[in-house]
Amino acid sequence: MNKNKTTPNAEKEDNSSKIGRRDVLKGLATLPLLGAFAYGVYKKKNYDRIANSKLRQAVDLSAESPVVFQTQQKDPHIRIGIIGYGIRGPQLLKAAGFAMPSELDKWKESSLKNPSDHRLEDFKAQENLNISITAVCDLFDVNAERALSAAANVGRDGSDGNFVQTAKRYKTYQELLSSGEVDAVIIATPDHWHTDISIAAALKGIHVYVEKGMTRTVEEAFRLRETVKKSNIVFQLGHQGRQTESHMKAREAMEKNIIGKVGLIEVCTNRNSPNGAWVYDIHPDGNPQTIDWEQFEFPCETKHPFSPERFFRWRCWWDYGTGLGGDLLTHEFDAINQIMSLGIPHSAVSSGGVYFYKNKEAGHYVNEVRNVPDIWQVALEYPTRDLTLLYSASLASNKERGKMIMGHDGYMELSDALTIYADRESTLYKEKIEAKIIKPELPIYTYIPGRSTVDAITSPTEKYFASRGLLYTYRGGKRVDTTHLHIKEWIDCIRESIAQDKLIQPSCNIDQGFEEAITAHMATISYLEDRKVFWDADKESVV
Amino acid sequence: MFKEKSAGPLPCEGYSNAQLSMLVILRLAIGWHFLYEGISKILNPNWSSIGFLLDSKGLFSGMFHSMAANPDLVNSIDFLNAWGLAAIGLGLITGLLTQIATLAGMVLLAFYYLSHPPLITSEYAIPSEGSYLWVNKNLIEFFALWVLFLFPSGNRIGLDRFIFNRKK
Ligand SMILES: NC(=O)c1ccc[n+]([C@@H]2O[C@H](COP(=O)([O-])OP(=O)(O)OC[C@H]3O[C@@H](n4cnc5c(N)ncnc54)[C@H](O)[C@@H]3O)[C@@H](O)[C@H]2O)c1
Numbered sequence: 170m171n172k173n174k175t176t177p178n179a180e181k182e183d184n185s186s187k188i189g190r191r192d193v194l195k196g197l198a199t200l201p202l203l204g205a206f207a208y209g210v211y212k213k214k215n216y217d218r219i220a221n222s223k224l225r226q227a228v229d230l231s232a233e234s235p236v237v238f239q240t241q242q243k244d245p246h247i248r249i250g251i252i253g254y255g256i257r258g259p260q261l262l263k264a265a266g267f268a269m270p271s272e273l274d275k276w277k278e279s280s281l282k283n284p285s286d287h288r289l290e291d292f293k294a295q296e297n298l299n300i301s302i303t304a305v306c307d308l309f310d311v312n313a314e315r316a317l318s319a320a321a322n323v324g325r326d327g328s329d330g331n332f333v334q335t336a337k338r339y340k341t342y343q344e345l346l347s348s349g350e351v352d353a354v355i356i357a358t359p360d361h362w363h364t365d366i367s368i369a370a371a372l373k374g375i376h377v378y379v380e381k382g383m384t385r386t387v388e389e390a391f392r393l394r395e396t397v398k399k400s401n402i403v404f405q406l407g408h409q410g411r412q413t414e415s416h417m418k419a420r421e422a423m424e425k426n427i428i429g430k431v432g433l434i435e436v437c438t439n440r441n442s443p444n445g446a447w448v449y450d451i452h453p454d455g456n457p458q459t460i461d462w463e464q465f466e467f468p469c470e471t472k473h474p475f476s477p478e479r480f481f482r483w484r485c486w487w488d489y490g491t492g493l494g495g496d497l498l499t500h501e502f503d504a505i506n507q508i509m510s511l512g513i514p515h516s517a518v519s520s521g522g523v524y525f526y527k528n529k530e531a532g533h534y535v536n537e538v539r540n541v542p543d544i545w546q547v548a549l550e551y552p553t554r555d556l557t558l559l560y561s562a563s564l565a566s567n568k569e570r571g572k573m574i575m576g577h578d579g580y581m582e583l584s585d586a587l588t589i590y591a592d593r594e595s596t597l598y599k600e601k602i603e604a605k606i607i608k609p610e611l612p613i614y615t616y617i618p619g620r621s622t623v624d625a626i627t628s629p630t631e632k633y634f635a636s637r638g639l640l641y642t643y644r645g646g647k648r649v650d651t652t653h654l655h656i657k658e659w660i661d662c663i664r665e666s667i668a669q670d671k672l673i674q675p676s677c678n679i680d681q682g683f684e685e686a687i688t689a690h691m692a693t694i695s696y697l698e699d700r701k702v703f704w705d706a707d708k709e710s711v712v
Numbered sequence: 713m714f715k716e717k718s719a720g721p722l723p724c725e726g727y728s729n730a731q732l733s734m735l736v737i738l739r740l741a742i743g744w745h746f747l748y749e750g751i752s753k754i755l756n757p758n759w760s761s762i763g764f765l766l767d768s769k770g771l772f773s774g775m776f777h778s779m780a781a782n783p784d785l786v787n788s789i790d791f792l793n794a795w796g797l798a799a800i801g802l803g804l805i806t807g808l809l810t811q812i813a814t815l816a817g818m819v820l821l822a823f824y825y826l827s828h829p830p831l832i833t834s835e836y837a838i839p840s841e842g843s844y845l846w847v848n849k850n851l852i853e854f855f856a857l858w859v860l861f862l863f864p865s866g867n868r869i870g871l872d873r874f875i876f877n878r879k880k
Contacts, residue, residue, distance in 0.1 A: 188874065197871035202805055210751055256835055 217535050221608045227598065228427055228613045234628070235417035237654075239673075242664035243299055250304035250375075252342050252366055253358035254316035257380055258307070261355050261407075262319050267302050268292060269319045271329040281414070293325055294670075295653055298660050301335045309480075310451075310462040311454050313338050323408045340348035342366045342463065346373050353403075353663060354488070356380060356655075359467045360496075363488040364389040371400040378659050379501075380407040381494020383686040385468075388693075396680035397679040403666055404677045405659035406682035408503040412654035415587040418616045419508045419574070422581065425590060429578030429597055431509070431556050437570045438493065438500035438562040446535055446543050446564035447484035447496075451477045465474075478535045485526075485539035487697075492517075492544045493562045493698075494689040500695040501560055503677065503685050504572065511683050513704045514549035514558065517691035521545030524566040547692045579613065587616040608628045687711065727863070735865040739804050742856060746817060747801025753794035761789050768827040769834035776827045789854010794861060804860075814861045821854040 188196075198398060240277045246346045247267065253257055259269065274533060276289035300322035307313040322335035339345035346354070346369055353376035356366050364384045364406075367377050377397070383406050384390040397404050422428065440446065442696040462475045469488045473479060483489035491499075504509055520543040526533040532540075550557055572583040578595035582588045591598045593609045601607040665673045691702045691711055703712045729737065753759045765786070768776035779785050796816065803813025826835060830844035840848070866872035 192873060195869050196807075198737065198869050199805055201806055202744070203802075206744060206747060206805070210748070211867060332835055690845065 183506070195667075197267075200562045220606070222468045222615060227601045227607060230418070230427060230589075230614050230616075231420055235421065237412075237416055237417070238658060238661065238667075240665045242661070242668050243355045245570060245667065247298075247300045247660060247663060248303040248350060249300050250306070250345050251316055251356040252306045252345065252354055252356045253303060253318075253362070253380075253467075254307045254312045255309070255357070256307065257407075258316065258355075258357040260652060261357055261378075261380075261656065262302065262316070262610060263292065264295075264656050265300060265302075265324070266295060266298055267319045267387070269315055269326065270322050270326060270330060270332070271318070273325065278325055290296075291650070295347075295650070296378075298657060300660060303336050303350045304348060306337055306339045308465050309452070309455065310459040311452060311575045331682040336675060340461070346370055346375060346414050351375060353378070353660075359483045359489045360385050360491045361483075364393050365468060367393055367404075368396045369397045371402050372610070374401055376403045376659070376663050378405045378407065379657060381499045381685065382491040382689055383499075383682040384690075385489075385491055387687065387690045390683055392692065393681050393686075399648070401672060403659060403662045403672065403674060404679045404682070405551055405655065405662075406677040406679075406685065406686070407655070408500060409651040410500055410504045410575055411507055411676045412658070413504075413582055413585065414583055415505050415616055416504055418587050419581055419583055422587070422589060422614070423509055423574075428574065428576030428581055429592075429595065431554075431576040433556060433575045433576055434505055434509075434558040435570075435575075436498075436505060436558070436560050436575040437536065437572075438497040438501070438560075438563070438564075439567050440564045441530070441567040443526070444565075446533075447482055447490075447541075449481050451481045451535070455480060456530065462567040464528070476536070478537060482539075485534075487540055487542050491689060492539060492541045492693055492696075493521075494547070494566075494693040495686075497562060498547060498560050498692060499685050499689050501507050501572065502558070502688050503559060503681065506681065506684060508583075508674070509573070511551060511554070511558070513686075513687050513706070514691065515552050515690070515706075516550045516701055516703045517547060517695050518701050519545060519547040519692045519695040521696060523564075528626075534628065545696065549688065550582045573638060585612070585679075588612045589614040640674075653683040725856075727865075732865060732868060735863055736859065736869045738746050738856060739810070739865055741808070742817070742853060742860070743786040743801045743804025743813075745801070745853075746797050746804060746824060750794050750796070750798030753790075754798060759790070759794070760786065761793055762786050762807050765789070765827070767836055769836065770826070770829040770831055772826045786788075793820070800822055807866035808875075810866025810870055810872050814857050814864075818854055818857045818861070821857065824856060840850055853876055 246527055251262055258273070262268065263272070269528070273289060274293070276286070276292070280286045280289050301323070302316075304368060305313055305316035306319060307316055315334055317334065317338060318332075321332035321334040321336065322330065324330050325331050326332075337348070337350065339348065343490050345351065354366075356363060356369050356379040358366065358380075360380075360382050363379050363382075367379050370377050384393055399609065421430075443449075457475050460475075460477075460480055462480070465480060466472050466488075467501075471488070473488070479489070484492075490496065502511075521544045524543055526543045526545045527538050529538075531534075545562045547560040548557060549560070572581075574581040574583070577592065579589055579591045580596040582590075589612060591609050591613050593602070593606045595602065598607050598613075602609060607613055628679065655675075655677070662673045662675045687704065691704060694711065695702045704710075738781075761781050765776045765780035768780075768789045779789060797820065798818070800817045803809050804817070825848070828834075828850075830840075830848045831847060832845070842849070867876045
């Protein structure tokens with residue numbers, strides 16, 4: 170192509186040894202482009218900055234991390250008992266700083282294979298809460314032994330570590346509570362035991378962290394609230410979602426009325442596996458010798474013969490569990506209650522059924538088909554707030570649906586991140602939309618935990634990754650476990666209460682718990698009795 | 713003639729004015745693109761390569777994923793990438809160390825291409841603005857830089873003229 174078209178002029182020039190005027194011109198010929206570039210960048214930055222600041226004036230919400238309760242008190246040392254160490258118990262003790270050595274071995278091995286597995290690192294970096302595990306109680310021998318091994322793992326080691334056994338095993342929670350060895354208990358038994366154990370602890374002045382669903386019946390909810398209120402204990406219900414920064418930011422947005430009057434809230438649960446549907450493995454060592462079946466069934470009105478299926482998959486029967494209402498609706502409801510202080514609804518309607526997990530051949534059950542639905546929908550009405558909360562649950566589809574709060578002026582999407590969009594028909598933002606300061610197709614606010622600046626013009630890529638929780642997962646090395654923060658808040662409140670000599674209650678206290686429990690029970694009753702269920706707020710009763 | 717020249721130190725001497733102009737224009741366009749990609753990352757405190765690395769697919773994705781898993785490495789990559797882009801862009805526009813800038817640009821583009829090859833089977837989280845199969849804009853820009861490398865213009869139009877063109 171470039172055959173022989175030399176330009177004689179240029180050649181001559183190039184071959185001369187001194188730099189001539191033409192040389193300089195040609196050498197510098199492209200530099201003016203940098204001027205154009207600088208001008209363009211300056212204009213663009215300015216445009217973005219002004220658009221952003223106009224938007225910030227319209228939507229006054231900062232990017233700062235929300236302020237959470239912190240105490241300076243690191244003392245006294247607190248002695249903890251754990252009651253129930255099945256699936257959740259280990260997660261809670263881990264969040265408190267105590268994990269089974271076998272578990273650490275597993276994390277270590279896995280992190281060698283997969284460098285993005287930071288469980289071991291994160292656990293080792295987790296704040297030391299200055300507590301010890303002094304007592305364990307579980308009805309299944311295997312689990313009690315596992316709990317003991319975690320309690321002794323004070324150095325956060327693998328199997329080759331040095332262990333100091335600080336805990337004793339008790340066969341019943343009564344013995345544990347009367348031992349004089351515990352200041353506080355973490356209760357992670359199935360739901361049908363929450364109330365009795367919490368009440369017994371409260372009566373002894375032992376602080377309580379109890380898992381959700383707080384209670385199994387309406388009557389229990391009233392009884393527990395009364396006891397806790399009369400006692401001098403610090404009470405925390407196990408909705409660790411309370412510690413999620415985006416929830417706190419969403420509350421701030423509600424207080425600043427950023428999305429206007431809310432008409433509809435949609436929350437949901439999406440699972441699609443036997444595990445998701447609570448069809449858990451049955452432990453091969455579970456038998457009448459290793460399981461205290463009589464104690465397990467003690468609270469039940471009708472007694473059943475020993476059944477490993479019922480013991481390990483208790484959520485599938487109403488005798489022990491609280492269904493999707495207590496198990497999963499409660500997390501969603503509590504998040505919205507945290508954000509909007511909704512309280513107990515005026516009415517609840519629910520419907521659903523055992524639609525998927527009823528096939529013996531497919532391994533959905535061993536001897537007895539479940540009676541707790543796997544598909545379930547709820548409508549909660551709040552006429553005084555002119556809004557409805559819809560919950561829908563699938564245990565037979567994984568389709569990811571976030572929490573959505575829809576207001577007249579905008580809507581909020583909540584996950585770990587919070588994104589707010591303005592509504593096209595908004596009255597509040599009408600002028601701003603006309604002036605193109607607010608564009609309804611772009612978020613007017615995005616909160617991504619770990620990010621320090623607020624930027625309306627978040628790149629689509631960033632938004633995408635944030636919504637999938639991918640972003641900042643590894644930034645700065647660690648991502649803190651919300652359950653750890655939730656337990657820490659409870660411990661902090663215990664210390665602060667001692668220091669101030671008055672009770673300081675954490676975020677998911679008994680009043681919040683009462684609202685959670687009654688709401689879930691109303692929805693469950695609606696299903697079981699096939700009717701609309703009402704809350705009489707004046708008389709405080711479910712009708 | 714052509715062969716001789718491409719082996720010699722100043723292969724750009726035989727261009728027609730139109731050829732030289734277009735080579736410089738292509739160089740400027742690519743330089744502008746690099747510089748702006750670099751500057752916009754430098755000016756955005758929230759920018760990070762981590763999402764891009766995590767989204768990698770294809771033969772080399774394992775390597776890119778393990779880069780993403782190391783926070784210190786991600787920080788260095790962010791720094792090198794942003795300032796590297798800007799420096800390459802400046803080099804191409806001003807015609808300073810043009811050949812080095814061109815090669816460095818090719819290396820970066822090769823990384824981008826290999827981390828996100830538009831394969832039949834790969835689907836990316838970051839939606840692309842066009843339709844690509846095997847060939848995408850990174851690859852085309854890579855080839856364009858290759859052409860610029862073989863047909864240099866910096867020592868004719870650019871600061872390299874003062875460095876490489878004297879005392880011949
Ligand atoms: N907050 C969350 O995200 C979360 C997650 C999972 C479970 N949970 C809650 O944790 C609780 C436990 O659930 P799980 O999945 O761990 O169940 P699980 O069946 O795996 O474990 C329960 C354990 O409690 C023991 N137990 C039963 N009755 C007892 C008693 N009276 N005294 C002592 N131990 C007793 C059992 O032997 C078993 O080891 C439930 O209330 C559940 O809703 C909360």
